[in-house]
């Protein structure tokens with residue numbers, strides 16, 4: 001298949017200076033298998049420190065960025081500023097941002113386009129809520145969210161799609177490998193039908209939602225699961241087991 005495995009670690013709004021030091025030390029001692037790409041995403045306030053202290057083979061992502069390069073947008077961070085600090089990735093469209101900060105599909109698409117234009121790669125998150133799954137709306141929701149991104153970009157080279165069912169995030173209720181594979185295959189087919197076969201074949205589609213050191217290896221065996229976006233477990237030593245999940 002030839003797609004490199006991708007493991008993202010999203011710290012969310014967690015961490016302290018002391019934790020930053022110990023997590024970075026732990027990551028610097030972790031062997032990254034060849035063919036696996038690891039990117040961690042600390043809160044913005046720690047991002048510069050993490051980038052300076054972390055070994056270069058591990059990437060760093062912001063957890064959000066805006067649609068402008070600079071200006072009177074209090075509290076926002078631009079992809080251009082991320083680039084300035086050597087930050088090459090950003091997570092966009094996370095369900096927590098969609099839910100708590102009312103980010104629409106269109107806005108996520110705009111932010112994705114702006115980040116890519118500024119040279120920052122994007123982990124673009126999509127995923128259905130529990131009631132949407134229970135009313136058989138999963139495909140409708142995730143393809144609508146993916147279209148919100150596809151409508152705004154042409155080049156998918158620097159995009160990783162993260163499928164994160166909202167009901168699995170932080171709940172300990174992981175999607176089964178078959179449940180995740182089914183949605184990943186649907187997303188890849190959507191890309192083939194609506195963007196191109198080559199984009200469908202080359203774009204990494206990663207899974208997020210209660211991934212841990214015990215369930216990662218089984219999920220990683222599935223054909224269309226190209227890695228993970230990890231929340232809670234990326235703050236624990238078991239993150240190294242997830243990094244090694246495809247071995």
Ligand SMILES: O=C[C@H](O)COP(=O)(O)O
Pocket residue numbers: 010094164168169170171172208209210211229230231232233
């Ligand atoms: O960005 C990461 C996801 O929201 C997954 O979080 P979780 O591993 O704590 O369920």
